[in-house]
Amino acid sequence: MKAVIYENYGGPEVLQIKEVAKPKPKPEEILIKVQATSVTAGDWRLRKADPFLARIFNGLFRPRKIKILGFEVAGVVEEVGEAVQSFKKGDAVFASCGLSFGGYAEYKCLPENGLVALKPSNMSFAEAATVPVGALTALGFLQKVNMKPGNEILIYGASGSVGTFAIQLAKHYGAKVTAVCSTANIDLVKSLGADVVIDYTKQDFAQLDINFDVVFDAVGKTSKRLCKPLLKPTGEFITVKSSPKNQEQDLLYLKELIEAEKLNTVIDRTYTLDEIREAHVYVESFRKKGNVSVIVAQ
Numbered sequence: 126m127k128a129v130i131y132e133n134y135g136g137p138e139v140l141q142i143k144e145v146a147k148p149k150p151k152p153e154e155i156l157i158k159v160q161a162t163s164v165t166a167g168d169w170r171l172r173k174a175d176p177f178l179a180r181i182f183n184g185l186f187r188p189r190k191i192k193i194l195g196f197e198v199a200g201v202v203e204e205v206g207e208a209v210q211s212f213k214k215g216d217a218v219f220a221s222c223g224l225s226f227g228g229y230a231e232y233k234c235l236p237e238n239g240l241v242a243l244k245p246s247n248m249s250f251a252e253a254a255t256v257p258v259g260a261l262t263a264l265g266f267l268q269k270v271n272m273k274p275g276n277e278i279l280i281y282g283a284s285g286s287v288g289t290f291a292i293q294l295a296k297h298y299g300a301k302v303t304a305v306c307s308t309a310n311i312d313l314v315k316s317l318g319a320d321v322v323i324d325y326t327k328q329d330f331a332q333l334d335i336n337f338d339v340v341f342d343a344v345g346k347t348s349k350r351l352c353k354p355l356l357k358p359t360g361e362f363i364t365v366k367s368s369p370k371n372q373e374q375d376l377l378y379l380k381e382l383i384e385a386e387k388l389n390t391v392i393d394r395t396y397t398l399d400e401i402r403e404a405h406v407y408v409e410s411f412r413k414k415g416n417v418s419v420i421v422a423q
Contacts, residue, residue, distance in 0.1 A: 128193050128230035129401050134174040137405040142398070145193075148234045152208040155237055157218060159200040159421045160250035162228035164401075164408040165258050165286065166345075168194045171226070172405065182224075195228020197221050199244055199254035200422070209237045217244040221257035221376070228254075229401060231421060242376040245383040248390070255390045255416035259286030260379050263294050263343070265369025270339050270361045274299030279337045279355060281330065282344030283319065284310035287365055289391045289415045291343055292317040297387055303337070305330045313391065313414055331355065339363065391415025397423070 126147040131139045150156040172194060174180045183190045199219040202212050212218065220241035227233045235241050240261065244253045272278070278295050282288045283304035295302050296318040304319035311322050323330045331351050340352045342364035349362040356362060382388035393414040396404040398421050408417050 126231040127398070129195070129398065130192050131172055131188055131194065132192065133187050134172065134180070136173070137169075137402040137409075139172065140194075140402050140405065142401075145230070147232050150204055150206040150209075150234045152206040153237050154206045154234045155202050155209055155212050155218075155241070156204040157198060157200040157220070157233050157235060158203045159198045159228060159231055159233055161199050161254035162195040162398075162419045162421055163197050163255045163258070164396075164404045164417045164419060165196045166408070167196050167258070168226075169405050169409045173409075191224075191226045193227045193230050195222060195226055195230065195233075195419075197254055197257040198228040198233055199250040200233070203232070206237070211237050212241075217250070218242065219244045219248075219250075219253040219257060219376075221261060221371075229398065229419070229421075238373060240371060240373060240376050242373070242380050245380050247384055247386070250422075251395055251418040251420060252390050252392065255286070255392060255418050256290075256379060256383070257376060259416060260290040260294075260388070260390075261371045261375055262287050262365060262369060263291035264375055264379065265371050266341060266363045266365075267291065267294055267298065268375075269369055270363060272298040272300055272339065276300040276338040277303070277335075278339040278341060279303045279305065279330070279333075279352075280319075280341045280343055281305045281347050281352075282342065283314045283322075284414050285344050286391075286413075286416045288343035289314075289317055290388070291341055292319050293388050294382075297382065300338075303333075303335070310414055317391070336360065342366070392418050394418075395420060 202216040284306040303321040304314040
């Protein structure tokens with residue numbers, strides 16, 4: 126099969142398209158013919174070994190554990206292991222690959238009981254492939270702080286993948302949302318339901334004379350120390366620098382919200398697998414709005 130391989134840490138130029146062995150599903154796994162994947166911050170950070178601790182996870186001097194990136198996929202089940210009961214050949218699915226990555230390839234094996242579910246019927250493969258990581262991350266954090274009606278939440282980095290999903294999910298829970306973004310993204314975050322928008326190029330959000338139940342750093346670029354004055358006495362600071370734990374039912378819940386037209390994905394750009402280097406350059410520039418999708422099957 127065709128896959129994007131990287132054998133050294135570095136810039137997008139280390140990504141190479143090569144022919145590799147097609148995986149075979151274990152008894153409890155499904156084999157997905159990948160139609161689309163995405164480029165997330167996790168992908169380029171692991172490629173670049175940024176932060177340096179990524180090398181502890183994936184090899185000190187060169188990638189050893191993960192050589193095919195791709196954090197999330199959407200595709201069609203081509204084969205099922207003999208013990209699989211929840212899926213059958215021909216099912217359209219979307220999934221988070223977790224720390225195994227592997228989405229930048231024509232085929233990917235995943236465990237039946239992993240973060241995989243039938244694809245939302247009202248989404249294309251390109252759209253569905255951008256949901257699992259950002260939406261699951263946003264959902265996990267909002268569940269962690271027990272988001273409920275009437276809560277006031279500030280979302281820093283509201284125009285990114287996690288941020289755009291977080292706005293919609295917080296509104297679904299009945300919260301009042303203050304979104305922090307740049308001038309170019311004001312209309313976008315308003316369209317997703319933000320009640321108040323702070324343009325960080327014109328105003329320092331940390332100087333707001335407002336207190337929140339939750340401050341959510343959706344891009345990992347601020348700190349609890351800086352945001353503490355914004356919190357109510359019982360308020361909580363959460364950041365994507367840590368990772369929430371998600372369950373299979375969380376992806377099913379997102380599917381229900383999507384099919385009920387209560388949650389959508391924002392796709393900034395779409396690339397082909399042959400353009401993966403260009404996609405990485407764009408995502409690493411921190412200019413993307415929402416998500417970047419990558420078409421694998423032509």
